[in-house]
Amino acid sequence: MGNQKAMEQLASDMLFGNNVPQNVEAAVSLYEILAEEGSHKGQTALGFLSSYGIGVEYSQSKALVYYTFASHGGNLISQMILGYRYWLGINVPRSCEAALLYYKKVADYIASKLEENEDKPVEKVKLMERSENLGFDTEILDWDVHQYYKFLAERGDTQIQVYLGQLHLFGRKGLERDHAKAFYYFLKAANAGNAHGMAFLGKMYLEGSATVPQSNIAALKYFKMAAEKGNSIGLWGLGLIYLRGKGLPRNHSEAFKYFHKAAEKGYAQAQFQLGLMYHNGSGVKRDYKLAFQYFYLASQNGQPLAVYHLAEMYATGMGAFRSCQNAVKLYRTVCELGRWSDKFLTAHFAYQTGNVDSSLVQYALLAEMGYEVAQCNSAHIMESENVKLLHREQIYPLALLLWKRAANQGNIFARVKTGDYHFYGFGIKRDYLTAAVHYNLAANQQSAQAMFNLAYMYEYGLGIPKDIHLARRWYDLAAETSTDAFIPVFLAYIRLEVMHLFTDLQLLKQMGNWKLPDLDHMLRLHWDLIVMIVIVLLLILLISSRQN
Numbered sequence: 228m229g230n231q232k233a234m235e236q237l238a239s240d241m242l243f244g245n246n247v248p249q250n251v252e253a254a255v256s257l258y259e260i261l262a263e264e265g266s267h268k269g270q271t272a273l274g275f276l277s278s279y280g281i282g283v284e285y286s287q288s289k290a291l292v293y294y295t296f297a298s299h300g301g302n303l304i305s306q307m308i309l310g311y312r313y314w315l316g317i318n319v320p321r322s323c324e325a326a327l328l329y330y331k332k333v334a335d336y337i338a339s340k341l342e343e344n345e346d347k348p349v350e351k352v353k354l355m356e357r358s359e360n361l362g363f364d365t366e367i368l369d370w371d372v373h374q375y376y377k378f379l380a381e382r383g384d385t386q387i388q389v390y391l392g393q394l395h396l397f398g399r400k401g402l403e404r405d406h407a408k409a410f411y412y413f414l415k416a417a418n419a420g421n422a423h424g425m426a427f428l429g430k431m432y433l434e435g436s437a438t439v440p441q442s443n444i445a446a447l448k449y450f451k452m453a454a455e456k457g458n459s460i461g462l463w464g465l466g467l468i469y470l471r472g473k474g475l476p477r478n479h480s481e482a483f484k485y486f487h488k489a490a491e492k493g494y495a496q497a498q499f500q501l502g503l504m505y506h507n508g509s510g511v512k513r514d515y516k517l518a519f520q521y522f523y524l525a526s527q528n529g530q531p532l533a534v535y536h537l538a539e540m541y542a543t544g545m546g547a548f549r550s551c552q553n554a555v556k557l558y559r560t561v562c563e564l565g566r567w568s569d570k571f572l573t574a575h576f577a578y579q580t581g582n583v584d585s586s587l588v589q590y591a592l593l594a595e596m597g598y599e600v601a602q603c604n605s606a607h608i609m610e611s612e613n614v615k616l617l618h619r620e621q622i623y624p625l626a627l628l629l630w631k632r633a634a635n636q637g638n639i640f641a642r643v644k645t646g647d648y649h650f651y652g653f654g655i656k657r658d659y660l661t662a663a664v665h666y667n668l669a670a671n672q673q674s675a676q677a678m679f680n681l682a683y684m685y686e687y688g689l690g691i692p693k694d695i696h697l698a699r700r701w702y703d704l705a706a707e708t709s710t711d712a713f714i715p716v717f718l719a720y721i722r723l724e725v726m727h728l729f730t731d732l733q734l735l736k737q738m739g740n741w742k743l744p745d746l747d748h749m750l751r752l753h754w755d756l757i758v759m760i761v762i763v764l765l766l767i768l769l770i771s772s773r774q775n
Contacts, residue, residue: 231261231264231266234257234260234261235261235266235268235269237257238254238257238258238261238269238272239254239268239272241253241254241257242254242258242272242588243570243573243585243588243589244577244582244584244585244588245573249582249584249585249588251276251281251282251588251616252282254272254282255273255276255282255283257269258272258273258276259273262293265300266300267296267297267298267300267301267302267305268297268302270293270294270296270297270300270302270305271293271294271297271302271304271305271308273289273293274289274290274291274292274293274294274297274305274308275290275308275591275592275595277289277290277293278290278595279591279595279617279625280617280621280625281588281591281616281617282616285621287318288318290318291312291318291319293305294308294309294312295309298329303332303333303336303565304567304592304596306329306330306332306333307329307330307333307562307565307596307597308595308596308597309325309329310326310327310328310329310330310333310555310558310559310562310597311326311559311596311597313325313326313329314326314330314555314559314597315632315635317632323551323552323555324551326555327542327551327554327555327558330555330558330559330562331538331542331554331558333558333561333562333565334535334538334558334561334562337535337561337562337564337565338531338532338535338561341531341532341535341564373402376390376391377391380412380415383419385415385416385419385420385421385424386421388412388413388415388416388419388421388424389412389413389416389421389423389424389427391408391412392408392409392410392411392412392413392416392424392427393409393427395408395409395412396409396413396427396431401572401575401576406431406436406437406438406439407438409427409431410428410431410438410439412424413427413428413431414428417449417452422452422453422456422457422458422461423453423458423460425449425450425452425453425456425458425461426449426450426453426458426460426461426464427460428445428449429445429446429447429448429449429450429452429453429460429461429464430446430460430464432445432446432449433446433450433464433467433468433473443468443473443474444474446464446468446473446474447465447468447474447475449461449464450464450465450468451465454485457492459488459489459492459493459494459497460489460494460496462485462486462488462489462492462494462497463485463486463489463494463496463497463500465481465485466481466482466483466484466485466486466489466497466500467482467500469481469482469485470482470486470500470509479504479509479510479511480510482500482504482510483501483504483510483511485497486500486501486504487501490521490524493528494528495524495525495528495529495530495533496525496530498521498522498524498525498528498530498533499521499522499525499530499532499533501517501521502517502518502519502520502521502522502525502533502536503518503536505517505518505521506518506522506536506546515540515545515546516546518536518540518546519537519540519546519547521533522536522537522540523537526557531560531561531564534557534560534561535557535558535561537553537557538553538554538557538558538560538561539554541553541554541557542554542558559597563598567592567593567596568593568598570589570590570592570593571593571598571600571601573589574586574589574590574593574601574604577589578608583608583611583613583614583615584614584615584616586608587605587608587609587614587616588616590604590605590608591605594629594632597636599632599633599636599637599638599641602629602630602632602633602636602638602641603629603630603633603638603640603641605626605629606625606626606627606629606630606633606641606644609622609623609625609626609629610622610626622654623648623653623654623655624654624655625654626648626653626654627645627648627653627654627655630644630645630648631645634665634668637672639669639672639673639674639677640674642665642668642669642672642674642677643665643666643669643674643676643677643680645665646661646662646663646664646665646666646669646677646680647662647680649661649662649665650662650680650689658690659684659689659690659691660690660691661690662680662684662690663681663684663689663690663691665677666678666680666681666684667681670701670704673708674708675704675705675706675708675709675711675712676705676712678701678702678704678705678708678712679701679702679705679712679715679716679719681701682697682698682699682700682701682702682705682719683698683719685697685698685701686698686719702716702719703716
């Protein structure tokens with residue numbers, strides 16, 4: 228057993244390029260030996276590699292067989308992959324109930340490992356759309372921004388101190404979890420009178436760690452200080468102390484009172500605790516409907532265990548109408564909190580450092596598990612033409628497969644890309660009609676690019692009947708939807724009107740009738756074209772004069 232675990236770890240390191248040079252061929256050899264010995268990790272890996280044709284023959288049927296065997300062996304990744312496949316009917320009959328069974332198995336395990344106060348899931352960075360915003364919403368904190376925040380924190384900015392403390396406490400924005408640094412920043416903020424800093428100190432003392440020894444007395448002290456300032460985390464902390472009887476005698480009534488105060492301020496952890504109290508009948512009369520309401524509120528504010536309990540209630544019909552669809556969606560959300568989601572960060576850093584193949588393998592595994600962001604990222608990397616793991620003829624068909632899967636999960640950008648593949652014939656026979664269908668779906672989701680593409684197709688009658696009026700309408704909608712579309716639409720209008728003008732001139736020539744009134748009438752019809760041409764000429768003159 229020890230040798231098998233060591234072999235599994237070595238194969239994984241070689242496949243993903245962790246701590247050793249990436250060697251897919253050697254990894255495949257090890258996984259084949261492991262699979263023959265009944266290793267569910269080996270079976271899952273071979274299923275994944277078969278689904279892309281990385282290092283082995285491309286075969287969706289073989290992938291399905293490997294996943295099925297690994298799932299029976301208890302492999303969570305294979306169970307999640309099968310849940311996703313049954314959910315959308317990928318190479319298997321579409322079945323919500325089958326998807327529910329697989330997702331529930333994984334969600335049960337994840338929920339058992341989550342703490343009641345677990346924070347947000349790992350950041351999923353979109354490679355195509357990485358924000359240049361340097362604010363708090365940036366997915367990964369750039370080094371220079373981090374240094375600037377540290378400078379502000381040392382200058383006494385309590386908001387930044389609390390922010391950095393949270394990043395280090397939970398290990399967010401690409402920073403490693405570091406309780407010593409978290410404690411340092413929270414203490415500075417608390418000493419400056421910041422209620423959030425006090426509350427987080429109370430949280431750290433209540434939970435305890437190698438850096439901050441567990442202390443009910445210190446936890447109570449800081450929670451009280453924060454609660455006196457009306458801080459929701461401080462109120463929740465006092466409720467937790469009364470609920471568990473840590474530092475104070477257990478008192479469900481007092482716990483409920485503080486949880487309720489914190490919940491009214493919108494704090495998700497307090498809303499979740501109220502849901503649990505109503506669900507279990509702890510200190511209050513059991514009420515599944517109220518439990519559902521509080522779980523729902525907490526889930527909307529990002530509490531993962533509240534999401535799990537909602538899924539359970541939808542799956543069983545307890546406190547809510549039974550809904551397989553809702554249960555699966557919620558179980559999926561919980562499943563995506565698994566430790567494997569850490570690969571989003573390692574894949575991103577591999578991509579940033581130019582290790583494209585390692586990044587692709589990690590994103591591709593997450594994509595196979597149903598992560599929509601990973602599907603887009605994998606397809607994006609494949610299109611970069613820097614991939615060495617795949618043969619050239621594999622790239623476009625696989626990228627199209629991934630764009631389609633992301634599009635089917637509601638990603639508008641992926642829907643437009645799917646249309647592009649059909650329009651240009653990338654990895655598939657050119658099909659204007661199918662391209663128009665995908666563009667129309669994306670346009671209905673307010674994609675300006677899709678609207679522009681549809682206008683172009685109507686203008687030239689590509690796959691759909693030529694209709695200049697509809698072309699104009701779609702160009703108008705594209706410009707109204709996005710300011711970025713203004714210049715392309717403006718140029719398209721010039722082209723459209725020029726073509727219309729030439730058509731009219733040809734018509735007059737054929738009629739052999741070049742009377743001045745007719746020409747004057749024609750120019751009146753195209754006055755907007757003349758104005759646009761004049762504007763363009765003036766802009767060109769202005770730009771050239773500025774350059775001179």
